[in-house]
Amino acid sequence: MKKHCIYLCSLLAGALWLTAACSAPAELKPICSGEIWPDADGTHINAHGGGVLYHEGTYYWYGEHKSDSTSKALVGVMCYSSKNLTDWQNEGAVLPVVENDTTHDIAKGCVLERPKVIYNKQTRKFVMWFHLELRGKGYSAARAGVAVADQPTGPFRFLRSSRVNAGQLPADWSAEQRAALDTLNADHYKKWWTPEWHDAIDKGLLVKRDLEGGQMARDMQLFVDDNGKAYHIYSSEENLTLQIAELNDDYTAHTGRYVRVAPAGHNEAPALFKKDGVYWMITSGCTGWAPNEARMFSAPSIEGPWTQHPNPCRGPKQEITFGGQSTYVLPVAGKENAFIFMADIWRPEHPIDARYIWLPIEFEEGVPVINWRDSWTLDWFDK
Numbered sequence: 466m467k468k469h470c471i472y473l474c475s476l477l478a479g480a481l482w483l484t485a486a487c488s489a490p491a492e493l494k495p496i497c498s499g500e501i502w503p504d505a506d507g508t509h510i511n512a513h514g515g516g517v518l519y520h521e522g523t524y525y526w527y528g529e530h531k532s533d534s535t536s537k538a539l540v541g542v543m544c545y546s547s548k549n550l551t552d553w554q555n556e557g558a559v560l561p562v563v564e565n566d567t568t569h570d571i572a573k574g575c576v577l578e579r580p581k582v583i584y585n586k587q588t589r590k591f592v593m594w595f596h597l598e599l600r601g602k603g604y605s606a607a608r609a610g611v612a613v614a615d616q617p618t619g620p621f622r623f624l625r626s627s628r629v630n631a632g633q634l635p636a637d638w639s640a641e642q643r644a645a646l647d648t649l650n651a652d653h654y655k656k657w658w659t660p661e662w663h664d665a666i667d668k669g670l671l672v673k674r675d676l677e678g679g680q681m682a683r684d685m686q687l688f689v690d691d692n693g694k695a696y697h698i699y700s701s702e703e704n705l706t707l708q709i710a711e712l713n714d715d716y717t718a719h720t721g722r723y724v725r726v727a728p729a730g731h732n733e734a735p736a737l738f739k740k741d742g743v744y745w746m747i748t749s750g751c752t753g754w755a756p757n758e759a760r761m762f763s764a765p766s767i768e769g770p771w772t773q774h775p776n777p778c779r780g781p782k783q784e785i786t787f788g789g790q791s792t793y794v795l796p797v798a799g800k801e802n803a804f805i806f807m808a809d810i811w812r813p814e815h816p817i818d819a820r821y822i823w824l825p826i827e828f829e830e831g832v833p834v835i836n837w838r839d840s841w842t843l844d845w846f847d848k
């Protein structure tokens with residue numbers, strides 16, 4: 466009898482425990498910046514310089530595939546999918562590099578960086594833009610590439626790559642500013658960083674140089690505004706000046722309209738978001754793979770005027786963006802004012818081992834602040 470009772474009691478306790486365990490909310494996985502981030506197969510996520518698209522209940526994380534020994538593109542653009550931002554399924558190379566034609570724009574061995582994908586509600590296509598450097602040409606091409614797909618997981622069809630907005634001057638330039646270009650003689654400004662050179666860059670010395678062939682386009686971001694208009698934001702003019710260019714209705718080409726931000730400010734890695742009608746942009750300086758101090762700007766309109774703010778990072782290594790470089794600001798779906806700052810901790814000696822920083826953006830009197838956290842969970846946004 467006693468034996469039976471013990472058996473029955475343990476059965477009952479087991480059942481109670483099971484009920485409690487099943488009705489308890491699923492435990493949220495911590496987000497630990499700088500650590501190895503395994504995908505569903507247990508392999509460290511390989512999607513660097515990335516961005517995230519939320520579409521019909523799923524997040525899609527696109528980024529550069531990096532290999533063991535080189536940062537050149539040997540595979541292409543990777544995609545990972547997730548319902549909860551912590552469990553990621555590898556969807557493979559959604560824009561693979563071209564293996565059998567070394568003259569192709571995206572031939573294996575090219576430099577294909579910072580891919581971003583946006584969804585066009587009118588055409589129902591997924592549009593990817595990326596920074597492209599042609600195989601064997603170092604970083605001299607400075608082109609933007611574009612590809613489209615019917616599904617978020619691809620396959621993406623490569624359309625073309627080129628410099629940007631050939632023959633166009635900035636949309637906000639006055640007649641005087643346009644006329645002043647004629648007075649700029651490149652031979653007078655061979656030495657960089659002098660006050661005269663600064664003034665000439667401000668007036669568009671390099672805009673003029675690249676007018677015919679199109680503006681340089683390196684580190685980049687895409688941003689879709691509330692009215693459906695999309696913008697390409699990129700480091701231009703030898704990485705000295707950011708440009709913000711409007712895309713056409715189907716998002717696959719530029720309209721010719723663009724503005725410049727912080728001439729000679731040396732900004733890279735732009736990451737934009739909009740909160741309460743204000744546009745925010747976090748950028749880095751230009752020190753290659755080595756981290757530097759983040760910068761932050763805000764504007765009442767995407768076309769400016771942009772005002773610079775102090776570095777938003779706080780905590781250990783705040784003066785070098787916690788060892789990382791910005792890549793994207795991810796708005797969390799279904800939550801108001803919930804934004805995740807995404808950055809890359811590069812490992813140029815072993816690129817595949819580069820790590821990710823994801824941190825919640827806090828607001829102090831409306832101004833973004835990013836505190837370092839070793840570990841945090843998404844319910845941080847519910848507090």
Ligand code: GAL
Nearest residue numbers: 578684733734751752753754
């Ligand atoms: C960084 C840039 C990266 C990559 C790297 C190459 O400044 O943000 O995307 O281009 O330089 O050195």
